Amino acid sequence: MQKGLRKTPPPVLCCALFTLAGRALERCVAFPDKTAPGFGPWRRFLAVAGMLCLLASAAPASATLIEWMVEAESEEAALASGLEDVLVRLAGFRSPAIDALVPTLLEADEQPWLRSRERRGGGRFLLVFDRARLRAVLQEAEVPVWVGSRPALLVWVVLERDDRRLLLGSGMDEESVLAVLRDWSVRRDLPLLFPLGDLEDRRQVHTADVVGGAVEALAEPSRRYDADGLLLVHVSPRGDRQRARVWVDYRNHRLQAERSEATAAAAVSEAVAEVMDALGARTARVLVGQESALVGFSGVGGMSDLQSLRARLVALEAVQDTQLSRLLPGAAVLELRTGLDATALAQVLAAEGFxxxxxxxxxxxxxxxxxxAHR
Incomplete structure (x- = not known):
């Protein structure tokens, strides 16, 4: 299955142009600051107007299309499978609410959330979904979604074979375990980090700690990867089947799942999905309505600060868009378009480290x- 997002100009080019333009603007009109000499009302107006234009031009397209390749026996089966996959991707986890929503959407007379579908041969179908419309569908159906940023989890995998325990790194692909984890990560839009498995890892990481789910013992050797949390995977044979045990440790949430399947790849995929669905259910909220809130951020001293702040905010599912409201000396006020009230939004921002x-x-x-603005 192949999938991706269709976007407008290349992100690297946009970031470079945005940064250069921002620096030029700061040099020409200065950034509002108490120490800036001669910063009168006219120059303040130019700064605000320039910032607004730059932020507007750098805003991501709200009508991003999601392309989804599905293998199925019929077009109807492909649409049902693809729709379910994309809704789970947008929500961040699978829930009973999504299971109930999919048949309702498929039976509707109109399907504005589907832009196109195309048979590609070999039982493959290319589906193109409208992300904004599907997001609105989740809101209207009051489906809980993962409102915070998607955590980058560091994955430690131990595979048992012939009475040996192998610590898998990014350069290995035993039993397709790492390959299925990478595919699952892309499909769910939940980033996973894979250790190098080099000499330093092997010196510091004991396979027994992974097998026992000892997240505390793995905290120190995991620091070099700057991850948000840990995902431990232990795969071992059980008769003619393979058992996968999975632990996740993220922001005071520690969960475990276990699955037994015919292959190691299948067992890992199912166990990881189960534990991450449970994590998503714990952190999810229902987005309702189109709320807007003015939120102030201190410590904004220049264009780069404003750019990085906005990037952190738009990474949150709870924040649909940001607009610069006004600049202050060493601070900025942004209008956040969100599906949360002020209290819930404050809780989400606090959980994200603000x-x-x-x-x-x-x-x-x-x-x-x-x-x-800074952590």
Whole structure:
């Protein structure tokens, strides 16, 4: 199965142009700051107008299309399978609400969320979905979604074979275990990091710690990969089948799953899906309506700060869009378009590592939430 997002200009080119334009703007009009000499109202206006134009031009396309390749016996079966896969991808995890929603959408007279479908031969079908419309469908059906950023989990895999325990790294692909994990990561849009499996890893990581789910013992050797959490996988033979035990450790959530299948790849795929679905259910929220909130961020000292802040925010499923409302000395106020009320939004931002901050004197009315822009 192949899948991807169809987007507008190349991201690297956009980032480069955005950064160059931002630096030129800062040099020409200066960034609002108490220490900037001669920063009058006119130059403040130019700075704000320039920032607005740059942020608007750098905004991701809201009508991103999701292309999904499906292998199926018929077009109807392909659409049912593809729709379910894409809804799970957007929500971040599989839930009973999605299982109930799929038949309802397939039976509807109109399907505006489907842009096109094409038979490619060999039992393959290319489906093109409208991401914005499917997101609206999830909201209308009150399906819980993973509202925070998708965590980058470091995966430690131990495979038992012939009474030996092998620590798998990115350069190995025993029993297609790593390959199926990579495919699952892309399909679910949940990033996974794979260790090098080099000499340093083998010196610091004991296979017994992975087999026993000892996440504390793996904390130190995992630091070099700068991951958000850990995913431990132990695969072992059980008669004519393969058993996969999986542990996930992420933000005070520790969950475990176990599956037994005919192949190691199948057992790992099912066990990882089960444990990540359970994690998603714990952290999910229902997005309702089209709420907007003015949120202030201190510690915004220049264009690069504003750019990185916006990138962190738009990575959250709870934030559909951001608009620059106003600039202050060392701070910025952004209007966040979200499906959460102010209280729930504050909780999500806090969980993402944004620390509460005091409002500056020049904050102005209507801004009830203030956070530090930097971790």
């Amino acid at each position: 620390r509460a901050a005091d409002a500056p004197r020049a904050a102005g009315p209507g801004v009830n939430l203030w956070f530090h």
